Amino acid sequence: MEIIAKIAFWFYTLIVVGGALMAAVEASLVRSLVGLVAAMFGVAGLYMLMDAPFIAFMQVLIYVGGVSVLIFFAIMLTRAAPTGDEAMHRPLRKRINAIFAMLVPALVLSVAIVQHLPKGDALPADVPLTDLGRGLMGPYLLNFELISVVLFVAMAGAVMLAWRQWGKK
Amino acid sequence: MSPLQLYQLVALFLLCIGLYGLIWRRSLVGMLICVELMLNGAGLSIVAACQLTPANAVLGQLGTLLVMGLAAAEATLVLAIVYVVTRRFKTSESIIVSEMKR
Numbered sequence: 001m002e003i004i005a006k007i008a009f010w011f012y013t014l015i016v017v018g019g020a021l022m023a024a025v026e027a028s029l030v031r032s033l034v035g036l037v038a039a040m041f042g043v044a045g046l047y048m049l050m051d052a053p054f055i056a057f058m059q060v061l062i063y064v065g066g067v068s069v070l071i072f073f074a075i076m077l078t079r080a081a082p083t084g085d086e087a088m089h090r091p092l093r094k095r096i097n098a099i100f101a102m103l104v105p106a107l108v109l110s111v112a113i114v115q116h117l118p119k120g121d122a123l124p125a126d127v128p129l130t131d132l133g134r135g136l137m138g139p140y141l142l143n144f145e146l147i148s149v150v151l152f153v154a155m156a157g158a159v160m161l162a163w164r165q166w167g168k169k
Numbered sequence: 170m171s172p173l174q175l176y177q178l179v180a181l182f183l184l185c186i187g188l189y190g191l192i193w194r195r196s197l198v199g200m201l202i203c204v205e206l207m208l209n210g211a212g213l214s215i216v217a218a219c220q221l222t223p224a225n226a227v228l229g230q231l232g233t234l235l236v237m238g239l240a241a242a243e244a245t246l247v248l249a250i251v252y253v254v255t256r257r258f259k260t261s262e263s264i265i266v267s268e269m270k271r
């Protein structure tokens with residue numbers, strides 16, 4: 001990596017790490033969402049750095065533009081107060097459980113990454129946008145159509161779930 | 170360390186912090202945020218693995234795109250579920266909801 005690429009990589013990594021920490025442990029859900037958005041922007045920057053601008057823009061469009069708005073609606077619908085159940089005290093067992101859930105994959109996978117990963121190329125592969133379009137219309141057409149079906153079913157199911165009067169006769 | 174290893178370590182960090190938060194959070198929305206973090210890590214890992222190795226780069230990028238689509242579908246469904254649970258239990262706290270009675 002060139003020196004500018006290194007600086008950019010650590011800058012984006014800093015954003016991702018800070019945002020993810022904020023998203024995971026912040027007591028207020030709105031702040032947690034802000035951290036999530038920051039982490040998503042950092043990941044989009046990392047995609048840019050890997051020479052995948054299409055995926056980076058899709059990340060910004062779908063995650064930052066779509067998913068975060070959905071989460072914001074969920075926060076509003078649950079009327080989550082900053083002093084609500086997220087801020088309450090948790091038993092020690094829960095903290096230990098959470099730390100173990102984090103440590104086990106961290107140890108196993110970091111050893112695998114550091115010791116057994118192949119060296120990899122120094123420069124990312126250059127994929128023109130037309131190749132991606134041909135891929136979507138050619139060999140991966142079925143996946144493309146299936147994801148639209150899945151999205152449609154999810155949206156229709158969400159509308160039906162929210163529309164039905166559960167618990168009322 | 171090679172760039173591939175560094176990118177994979179960042180992705181691993183996202184996975185681990187997402188797992189930590191998933192256990193640590195008490196409300197369903199907080200859990201959803203942590204799941205999104207893990208999915209971001211998965212996408213980063215896939216793109217790094219396809220862009221920085223001789224593997225098929227088109228397949229990796231389109232796979233990440235599909236992961237994003239699935240994440241959007243999942244977030245929609247979770248939004249509806251959170252809405253229904255909140256209306257029914259008057260809270261979205263996972264401890265109360267996991268007792269499965271009103």
